[in-house]
Amino acid sequence: MALNDTIDGDQPARISLLYDPKARSYFFQAVLLLALILGVWWIVDNTIENLTRSNISTGFGFLNGRAGFDISDQLIAYSSDSSYGRALIVGVINTAVVALAGIFTATIIGFIVGVGRLSKNWLIRKISTVYVEVFRNIPPLLVILFWYQGVLALLPGVRDSYSLPFGSFLNVRGFYFPRFIWSDGAWLVVAGFVVGIALSAFVARRAHVRQMATGQQFPVFLTSVGLILGLPILGLLLAGIPVSLEFPEKGTFNLTGGVNIKPEFLSLFLALSFYTASFIAEIVRAGIMGVSRGQSEAAAALGLSSGQSLRLVVVPQALRIIIPPLTSQYLNLTKNSSLAVAIGYPDLYAVGGTILNQTGQAIEIVVVFMVVYLSISLLTSLFMNWFNTRMALKER
Amino acid sequence: MKKIITGMLAVAALGVTSSVASADTLDDVKAKGFVQCGVNTGLAGFSAPDDKGEWTGLDVDFCRAVAAAVFGDGTKVKFTGLSAKDRFTALQSGEIDILSRNTTWTISRDTALGLNFGGVTYYDGQGFMINSKKIPGVNSALQLSGAAVCVQAGTTTELNLADYFKANKMEYNPVVFEKFEEANAAYDAGRCDAYTTDQSGLYAVRLQMASPDDHVVLPEIISKEPLGPSVRQGDDKWFDIVKWTYYALLNTEEAGITQANVDEMKNSENPDIRRLLGVEAETKIGTDLGLSNDWVVNIVKATGNYGEIFERNVGSGSPLKISRGINALWTKGGLQYGMPIR
């Protein structure tokens, strides 16, 4: 623009409309907007025509209708009399459960393998590398199917279940373990747990203040563990052990009683954890390598043990590099949980598909999918951004 | 969004497959030269592709009959394998002209999904199958309380299952699969105690099991499953053709006209047969449908009558060996009743 003014200062009006970048930009955007509006109008028009022609009603009213089908895994009360809306909520909860469990395990495996890849121990290093290279390069759906059809489907039938310690069983119907049944007084245990956490936080704070002031350290970790485990146990004893175990037993068809983790959940959970862990391992490795060597050398020079140097010096700095890509891995895992449909785990996508088939409301179902997955993405991003700002380098 | 559309249009312009058409299905079908028929991806006896991609089965033959009625040539038909989930969208969007995929006729499908059912090509009912080796002593569905049941998602089967167990106050554990084959494989692997689908399907599935003789179909039939071909609402002409193709198949069986004797039957003295085969003078039955007057002849030449189709695909001429039962003609105590063609 400035160029135009100086060179063609005398007669800017003649060429400006064609060559003025501003005018061009407006024109281009107007065209784009027009095309977009036309395109959307075209799509909406076609859709309405298609829907009226086949007599399909639109709107979300169908969500109140009776679902009529049963769902095998449910954390909230649901029966075939419940509404379609509730069925979708069951699906969302199932998605959340498998995603959270997967994130938890994948993070642990990922950190172990990531650190293992940098280990001085040749064997550990090689095993970690093989793990990462194998799982990173195989489609997650294949891993899910492998677990489901290749491993868990070959377990013995109910009658020949593998008996495992603590009254638990493993068979083709999944993993069974005893259920805790709480009776009166259970609140003391919960209270002990809550108080334990609160006290630990307090102790950690005091210890930090004290260390800042006097340099004396206090075994915060051990104290916290003691408090968080000890107080509930104390509560348990005070209340006279208000808990009984319900062991799984052989019924007519299945094992009855106890808690059953179904093979659908297990294979999805295992596959997602192992798959995502291989990516997390690489992120952790890159993060640790991103901390300059001088830092750990300085830590060593200060006389910190290798564990201390890792915990106090390297990891806090590495976390800053690790967190952003880790967030996107968490999101990937959540999105990959929609592969559940291939093995019949009733997550949001599978339940939505069933509802689509019963009601024919394709557009509404897709809108529900979009809203739910986008909100999950947004929430995770917000949380991790908050965490990231907390961990970020505070420059003074 | 704009990019989606331009992308879509650009690729569509490559012309892999796109056929622009109006709301008149018969004209579209005639213009493109074949009937596009939606069938099951693989249900022995009803529709299944062989190694070379040739489709066979009762549902498949019905589409061939429609093609024969329209074109006089039963091979002018193309098949699209559909899962339970994509079948209705495929019909609504116009991807297929007729859905002949062991689909149960229900009121909600007629109203909310905008389908028109052209008749009942197979009267079925839902049943249960169990592995008698693994769970001996079970000989009634009422003994299945507490069982794990394999079922396909998004079908009337899934709904009937829920209703049945609820009505009989029994507990069960549904193991739901997207696809037919997945449910089969899981049942065979012992993931479930019982497998439920339409009885005809149970016989087909039983044949695919590692050891078919271990599996027993329980006697209870828990639902009515009238299976038939359906078309989109709003095109009565096309609906008529599908409907009357079905009745033609029944009427020819009733009149004893078969693939082998159809040409000979054209010389029959019987006025009913002459009218049916369009050899009556000044007949307008075929042309009023928008077809040629020898449409019934073409149908029978292409696929045979209903009885022949049945025996060849699911009856005595097939591995399924299902007896006619309620699918016999009304004259033989069954439910198949062809409306008069006159």
Added chain:
Amino acid sequence: MQEHDLSWVRTEMAVAQAAPRSGAGPVVWARTNLFATPADTIMSLFALLLVVWFLPQILNWLFFSAVWSGTDRLACLTVDQGGELPPGWSGACWPFVLNRFGYFMFGRYPMDERWRVILCGVIFVALLVPLLTPRIPFKRLNAILFFGVFPFVAFLLLVGGYFGLEYVETPLWGGLMVTLVLSYVGIVVSLPLGIVLAMGRRSKMPIVKLLSVIFIETVRGVPLVTVLFMAAFMLPLFVPPGVSFDKLLRALIGVALFASAYMAEVIRGGLQAIPKGQYEGADSLGLGYWQKMGFIVMPQALKLVVPGIVNTFIGLFKDTTLVLIISMFDLLGVVKQSISGDPTWATPQTAKTGYIFAAAIFWVFCFGMSRYSQYMERRLDTGHRK
């Protein structure tokens, strides 16, 4: 002045340690790499135990106990299952893979026409290898052939219907060929689309920017299955009645759009890394927007993000397996179908064998791509630091 308790300052000297051993040889190597500290020794022994325990089992299952020939499931069944193998036997059932190999590669593509697919594959490799080998000249011509001409040739060859080639409809396609077609088209479409979207997102025009951001973030926020679901179930509703899309085409659109959003983010990273001076330099030379992007910015930006681009390609390649959820038969789809839908080979070992075979193929492709990207990264890197 300072009366603090300096307890964290060491007062006595640490005990002097002996100089580290030097030298070479297996013993020294093992001592430094495996048994440096007691903890290390424990870990090494544990890892060694793991390897010794699992590796022979895996090898045994894969090769030594595996069955290599047979015509149906009886070959892979033990006596109590109705076959001939000793009870308790467990091993891979390779005849299943050998018997179904053609199906795994081509799906139900007609036998007599399979030479067309093979020819297509040969042309693909013949164009790809020189394109990827830095020493071979004529890169421009090669790229034009590979990205511009090859799609049409492949389309003609695979679909047919012209020049006396029999028409093969896409529902007959299957196996590895569908996986490769989906990936190739996904890659060829998503790279330019991703570039356009990335430029759109960094554009100064608010509407362009807004639209790009909405598209990219929406697609990245949802799982691919939802996008495929839209492509499969909603696309037909968006177009006038009677217009129908081929199922493969719909999957292609879904996969390509999905990958392009991820590609856009990778490329945006590259664009952001280009110093402002480069833009200003191009402006001062009087280059227009497209010239500036095409000659100055993009070449540098793309070079920076080669690893990211290849990672997106690898992701795309793996993601093509999801089309099995909308009932299409890519490599994983046909393997899965042969496992669960075919009683001829129903044995306890079939599923494992089939999936391991598919995994091996996917692994080879993905690992190859990632190794190539590392190689390219090193090459481009040295070019930079000269």
